[in-house]
Amino acid sequence: MRLSLTPLGVLLGAFFSTTVLAQDGDTATITDYDVISAPALSSDRIENEVLIEVTTVGPRLIAVGAHGNILWNEDSDWQQAEVDTSVLLTSVAFADEQNGWATGHHGVIINTNDGGKTWKRQLDxxxxxxxxxxxxxxxxxxxxxxxxxxxxxxxxxxxxxxxxxxxxxxxxxxxxxxxxPSKPFLDLYVKDSNTVWAIGAYGTFLKTENGGDSWQVISGQLENPGGYHLNTIFGRGDDLYIVGESGLAFASYDGGSTWQTLNSPYRGSLFGGHLDANGDVWVYGLRGNAYVSEDKGQSFSTIDTGTRVNLSAGTSTESGTQLIVGHSGTILEIDDQLNVKNRTHPSGSVMTDIIEVTEGKWIMTGRSGLLHWPAKISEEEAVATQQGAQ
The missing domain is CATH 1.10.287 (Helix Hairpins)
Incomplete structure (x- = not known):
């Protein structure tokens, strides 16, 4: 039986819309669920607000984060999308250049049909x-x-x-x-404009086969009787993977019709995962633990990351390098011989996602909003401004 969130859940939980108010000497906890239906607020500093995930959609970049904020950038200027919720958004993915979905706290799933410029709730x-x-x-x-x-x-x-x-x-x-409701969705995987999976806290596992017109609970497809948190779902073609709390690891090799439990390489929480160009499976999480599998998750090799910080997300670059980000500004750059170069962004910020824009140039999201590599500010400037963005 589940009673608490993982460290990643604690990080995200810091952005729950819960306040403590004292009246007439009494202290009461007030939770305002208007955030579910309240539209995202506009801000001229939105690039510096908390952002959780970033993706590419054709020529466009799209990032999602706190207060329902969604940013899109097609040329050089970031613009704010119209979003009909102000919950913390945790993930975003697209079926094509027009149709995409994002998940968030308070059980929210939203959808766009115009490439990310406007978003509407499908589920709360x-x-x-x-x-x-x-x-x-x-x-x-x-x-x-x-x-x-x-x-x-x-x-x-x-x-x-x-x-x-x-x-x-x-x-x-x-x-x-x-x-x-307070249960957060933590990630989603989009197969096409009809088929989407969403995962979240306490073993939440949903699927739609009609573009989100209706959703069905499919938690029973996973061997997770303890209801542990499902943190990341990723894949390619018919091969799909889910990792989560307490080393949970699952794979489907038939396009999500059936799932099997993998022999996890780690009993602590796994926060992120991705596939490289060869189809090798990369997973990573607490205390700098990272692993790679060359046989679709049947066995894993340990990566000597040289760090003990939590690792959140990663990607495979065009050149075949693996990039993994985490806390304290950590960026791991891993070559095809599994040699690790440990970089640190001058912001020292918690980072939650990374994509390659062009070779050697990356964009990250995290507590300080949008971050760049090569960094646009020095460590001294980051400390001085207490922002760390750029």
């Missing part, structure tokens, strides 16, 4: 609670029937444990119905 936490409640109620009914018709103490004990977990999930949903 209230609807998510309804979907999950129906799913777990059906699961409880199914497990109860199986227990009645099953022989053998061991088999019955396993079914009873699964039943207890499903009942626990229902209890959590009932609490959320009273207090409001």
């Amino acid at each position: 936490g209230f609807e998510l609670m309804g979907l999950e409640k129906s799913y777990f109620e059906a699961r409880i009914e199914k497990l109860s029937a199986e227990i009645e018709s099953t022989d053998g103490e061991e088999a019955i004990a396993e079914l009873e444990w699964q039943l207890e977990e499903a009942q626990f999930q229902i209890s959590n949903i009932e609490v959320a119905e009273e207090e409001g």
Whole structure:
């Protein structure tokens, strides 16, 4: 049974819209769920606000982050998109140059059909609670029937444990119905303009096959009875991968129809993953731990990263170099011989994503907003301004 978020969840949780107010000597916690439907606020400093992920869409760059902020850049100037929510956005992906999705806190999924200039909600936490409640109620009914018709103490004990977990999930949903939705989505994978998967905290796993007109809970496809957090989903073609808390690692080799549990190389939390040009699987997470698999996740080799900071996200460059970013301004540059060059951005900022713009030039997102490599400011300037952006 799950009671707490991973360190990545704690980082993202810092941006929950929860305030503590004192009135007449009493202290009460007030959670304002208007952020779900309140539009993103415009800002002339949006490039310096918290940003979580950045992607390329044809000639355009698109970044998402705090307060529903979405930026897009086609030439040189970043512009703010119109977004009908102000929750913290955690991921973004596109099916083509027009159709894309982003996920966020409070169970929000949004969609664009004009290349990222305007975004509308497709799902929110209230609807998510309804979907999950129906799913777990059906699961409880199914497990109860199986227990009645099953022989053998061991088999019955396993079914009873699964039943207890499903009942626990229902209890959590009932609490959320009273207090409001807070479950965050953490990542998504877009196969095409119809098929999208979304993952999140406490084992949340959803899929749409009609472009988001409706979503279905598919958490039971993963062997995750403890409801551990699912942090990243990535893939190419029919090969899809999910990694998460406590070393969770899953793979699908049939386009997401079925999933198998991988023998994880690490029992701590894995925050990020990507595929390189050869299809090798890279995963990384807590305390500088990083691994690569040349056989689709069946076995992994350890990368000597030379760092103990948490690693968040990565990408494979056109030249075949792997780039992985993390806390304290860390940028790992790994060549095809697995030699690691450990760079540090002068901002020293927490970084959450990285893409290659042109060879040797990268854009990162993180606590300080948009960051560049080569950096545009010195360490002294970053400290002086307390911004670290650029």
